[in-house]
Amino acid sequence: MLYRFTDAGTAAQIAAGGKAVTESLPPGSTVGEQSWLTVKKTAERDTALYVPFLIAFGVLGLVMSVLIVGNVVASAVGTGTRRIGVLKAVGFTPAQVVRAYVGQALIPAAVGTALGVLAGHLLAVPVLAETEEVYGASSLAIAPWVDLAVIAGVLCLVAATAWASAWRAGRLRTVDALAVGRTASAGRGRWAARLAGRLPLPQPVALGLARPFARPARALAMGTAILFGSVAVTFTVGMGASLGQVMEARAHDAADIVVPAPPPDFGPRGSGPEKQPRADPVAVAAAVEAAAGTGKHYSAAKVRATVSGLTGTVNVIAFTGDASWGGYTMVSGRWIDRPGEAAVPTPFLAATGTRIGDTATLNGLAEPVTVRIVGEVLDPRNDGLQVFTDASTLTAARPDLTEASHHIAVTSGTGVTGYADALNRDLAPLGVTARAGGLDTGSDMVVTLNALSAILTTMLVAVAALGVLNGVLLDTRERVREIGVHKALGMTPRQTVAMVLTSVVVTGLVAGALGVPLGVALHGWVLPAMGDSVGLRLPGSVIAVYHGAEVLPLALGGLLIATLGAFLPAGWAARTRTATALRTE
Structure with missing residues (x-):
């Protein structure tokens, strides 16, 4: 009712x-x-697990969007610097130049924003429809204030960026604005060029290495985009490794061979009067111990019990043999090693108000059983309401331990497949079958989070590379006459490509080196928050998943992003004819 x-x-x-x-x-x-x-x-x-994860990627995506929109608008206005000089030559004031370019920037921005909002609604329709079906809700839709905030935010960002860029260009002297891209840039970066020229490097490489110091603001914008891309990659790698360890702790699949427990309704087979007897766990254990190649072995049986302070029942996992090697990850305390001890997950401690060293009484059996909690184990199954103890602890309660699974580690040099085949011949009369691998090695939640991580990281890396492309393209266009001079003096297309690609090396390396520790810090914040959202404390082994062999490739990821973004502008510079590059008005 x-x-x-x-x-x-x-x-x-x-x-x-x-x-x-x-x-x-x-x-x-x-x-x-x-x-x-x-x-x-x-x-x-169930849904709170995703919240810290989505917040992290959402913030990264928003920051990257702001950076890219600002960078694109600034570059678009920057490419019109010479045209601004023409406008000033015919009588435009700086204020009129600013108004003209802000208006020009807002027109395509308004169109793009409208298309983006429409595309966002279309993409949200199937997601919201599935959410309605799963949760039995109705009329789920994007709130109008979200559309208004997106439209206002993007247009304000475009207007502010266009104003700053146009105002900077409008304040240039008319002759300087007209000479952009046709005269050598003066002042900034000369010391870096002289220092790079003294290094034992090819001249194109030295010219490229000095370039970021000639345009520090532009290099900073590109570096920031690369930085967030590197953070996303580092965070995703750590997320995948941590979730893999959580699934290993959940599955307890350290065993090479598992003999699953027979189902509860195991018994009658066929329509005849004969019935298959229930497998005797003692006989199964004897067959396992007698098998050639058996290393370590334990059995686990599950019984139901109640605990004071908890509603409903809890799973009591009773072990016969040493199960400390079975893949049970400890958060604190230690694993059980004698009768009367128990290890429990974090949610059990929180629900019962107990901690390590306290006792808990298991009811609902033949008689109450008191156990002392000696360890906190990472296990999210059954909402964390489980108790792990030795089977001899429950002897007086006379539980039914016939439905037990057996877990085996074979000796070194023993083939798992051959061992399983030989063991199955001995187990066939007992009605059970051994198989290789653990009981449970997968999770829809982990697959979903890993897929989301990969998709979102790919998008952020692509956006970062586009930001680099935009900045390098603008820089290359401004240096077109300088590049023409280099080519007239004998620089080959391959050397031109090397010069342009090298111009982003310093920026990529610095951004990558900074992005890795930031990604590690983000991972160290998000993973515990995800565990807290489902009532789990994660041990240090699940969070500290970054190793020295992984850090260096991750740091070089910033260089890879920078190189990918600069590749197309480098090709354009290499293909530009010398006469075209040198042409002036």
Whole structure:
């Protein structure tokens, strides 16, 4: 029966309403009850895992969007510097130049913003429709204020960037604005060029290395884009490694061979009067121990029990043998090593208000069993409401341990497949089958998070490379006469490509070197937040997944992004004819 109460916003109100309902019913007719708050909490816990992850990528995406929009608008205005000089020559004032270029920038920006908002709505339709189906909601849509905020934010960003760039160009002397791209740039970066010229490097490489110091603001903009791309790559690599360790801890798949427990309804087979007897765990264990190549071995049986302070039942996993090697990741404390001890997940400690060193009583068996908690284990199964203990701890309670799984590690040099085939011949009369691998090695949640990470990282890297392309293209256009002079003095197309690509090497290396520690720090913030959202504490081994062999390639990722972005402008510069580059008016 479903009951709706007038006041049902808190657990106390639900309890009062439930008490009133129970008192109005015949005695003994109420078996149990469940609050809608419990269901709501479960749904929120399932989705809360994604929130820190999406916030991290959302912030990265927004910052990258702001950088790229500002960079593109600034570059578009910058390419018209010479035209601004023409306008000033015919009588335009700096204020008129600013108004003209802000208006020119806002026209395509308005069109692009409208198309972007429309595309965002179209992309959101299937996602919201699936969400409605999963959660039984209706009329899910993007709030109007989101559209207004996006439109206003983008147009304000474009207007501010265009104003700053046009104002800077409008303040140039007319002759300087007319000479952009046709005379050598003066002043900045000369010291860097002299220093690079003294290095034992080819001249094109030395010219490229000195270029960022001639345009520090532009190099900073490109470096910032590369920085966030490097952060995204570093974060994604760490996320994948951490989630892999969480799944290993969840699956406990350290065993080479597993003999799964028979299903609860295991027994009758066929239509005849003969029945297959239930497998004897002692006989299975004896067959395993007698098999050639058996190394370590333990069995695990699951029974149900209740614990004071918890609603419903908990899973009690009873081990026969040493299971410390079975892939159980400890958060704190230690694994069980004698009867009467237990290890429990973090949610169990939180729900019962206990901590390591306290005791818990297992009820619902033949008699109560008290265990001492000696360790906190990472295990998100069954909402973390599990107790791991030795089977001898439950001897007096006489639990049914016939439905046990057996986990085997073979000796060194033993083939897993051959061992499983030989063991299955011995297990065939017992009605069970051994197979290679753990019991559970996959998770839809991990697959989803890894896929989202890969997609979002690819998008951010592509945006970062586009930012580099835009900056290098603008720089190359401004240096067209300088490049023409170099080519007239004998610079080959291949050397031209090397000069342009080298111009982003310093920026890429510095941004990559800074992006790796920032990505590691972001990973160190997001992973614990994701664990907290589902009531889990993650051990240091799950968070500290970056190793020296991985850090160097990740640091070089910034250089790769910079090179990818500069490749097309380098090709354009190499293909430009010398006479075209030198032509002036």
